[in-house]
Amino acid sequence: MKLEGPGVLSPAGFPPRPGYRMTLLTRKIADYTYELPIGAVEGMRAPGIIYADEPLIKKAQDEGVLQQVANVATLPGIVKASFAMPDIHLGYGFAVGGVAAFDAKDGVISPGGVGFDINCGVRLLKTSLEAAAVKEQIPALMHELSRSIPKGVGGKGRLRLSEGELAEAVVGGVPWAVKNGYGEAADIEFCEEEGHFHGANPDKVSSRAYERGANQLGTLGAGNHFVEVQEVTRTFNQEATRTFGLFKGQLVVMIHTGSRGFGHQVASDYLKTMGTVPTKYGFELPDRQLAAAPVTSPEGKAYYAAMACAMNYAWLNRHIITHFTRLSFEYIFRKSASTLGLDLLYDIAHNGAKLEKHEVNGQVRELSVHRKGATRSFGPKMGGLPETYKDIGQPVFIPGDMGRASFVLSGTDESEKQAFSSTAHGAGRLLSRKGAKKIISGVELKARLEAKGITVVAGHIPSLAEEAPEAYKDVQEVVDIAEGAGLSLKVAKLKPLGVLKG
């Protein structure tokens, strides 16, 4: 007899091994909130909490996603619950859309809980331009952005850094780049962690990661990464809209990418070496991909220090791309970036493990908070935000597919009570990449988008189909659930006018 399904390692035997599937039945505990009780799989130390509506929870049941949520709950030191955001879908180890916090003293840190693209994230640049007034120039702008931002596989960056310079850069983060002439000093404040993740130790990064990362700084990459020129088509909350400096009809630029080969290599390196670590510290993994080490162990500390470098690499990457974006705007509109109002609204990470302080049962505890395909959603009470946003909460960006829309939301205090100040990160895939290609070809998709007035520039047109709108859930449903559950509040809706893909 062969048992199937992710995480199932052995027939029941006795005692069953962690991750052995008992019964994956959820129960509704509040609006948009479902619980997967302890006991759903063997070895759970906390329940699973899934933010979803009925269709979504049914779908999760089919996909084996719940098994992944439950598997995470078997890891040592997990606090409160293994959470799943409304855009949850099947991932590797952790589900995409997974949030889990582990005690900083007794808990673990897991490279599998961060993912391969460390600090994959999103930033939004504002402009003072009215989209309607510049529509004619969008194709030229997209062409110029495509010329100035290296993209695709093997796309080499325009910066040449020695290994020593790169080591300095990944410790210094965005402030390092500003000091070296890239971007504006004001950008620093509007980056999560001020674009500078503390605890980075360049000696914990392999020479392979430096080799892979050496010529990829300031490159977009491929897959679901993009630069989009968008229009604010709807605003929901006047005070938040004003505070964030947004207005209806405004042209904005969204940048979505991560730490490129540098981060992928850090993740691969530590996933490999952590394979035997659980045995050493006396716990068992339900899934090899969930490799983890105690936060306080030498292995855990080394990963944290290397991951911190990759976090900084990703912020630098988006920062350098911002620099090229500003130059492209200046070239097309013949005005300076500051005259064009190309200011950073905010930059958020949606893959990472951070040491944060959260209140649990009336006690403030230091936790290792893993967000894999999930966004921090600090409300006004959490602090650590730019002065301008302190009464509203942090900006949150939820990119949707390239045919429909993306959203700006604001963080809430309720999300702190619920899920360690976390919310969704995207639309969430509905179809596999292969499945999407069966529905539409890249050429057809490009033509269809262009008929809707969206300029599309892509390094490889056939691959475009993998990112077809049909491949994703409607992002509107995701943000509605996130708002319904109190995780974040809608501020503005953005529609794409120009899309640049790798």
Add this chain to the structure above:
Amino acid sequence: MDYEVLSHTAETGIRAYGRDLNQSFSNAAKGMFYLIKPAQEIKISLQSSNTKELLVDWLNELLFRFETEGLVFSQFNVRISGASLKASVKGEEYSPEKHPIKTQIKATTYHNLEVESNNQAYVQVYFDV
């Protein structure tokens, strides 16, 4: 060995091998193109704790070489013994015009990894893309 290059004062030649004439013809063509433009050859040697880990290490190694040395590989000769591997891999320089990339692979995962070496051997692996 697929073929060997024969040295001759005025011409250059190859002796191509194969299990049958079909394969020898294929290898003769391969040899001729080697003379026109030699493939780049690299040697890879890996040691892991078991064959599953070895499979992930092997594919990640090739991904690393692709990204850092700019080589796309098309020929693989692999010898596995226990949990160690020796391979000779041939490829050519990556050029975006010539090699449009279909999928960017970030890394090889351990998700639902399978290695079956008995009877009908197969391996199964998922990539993060």
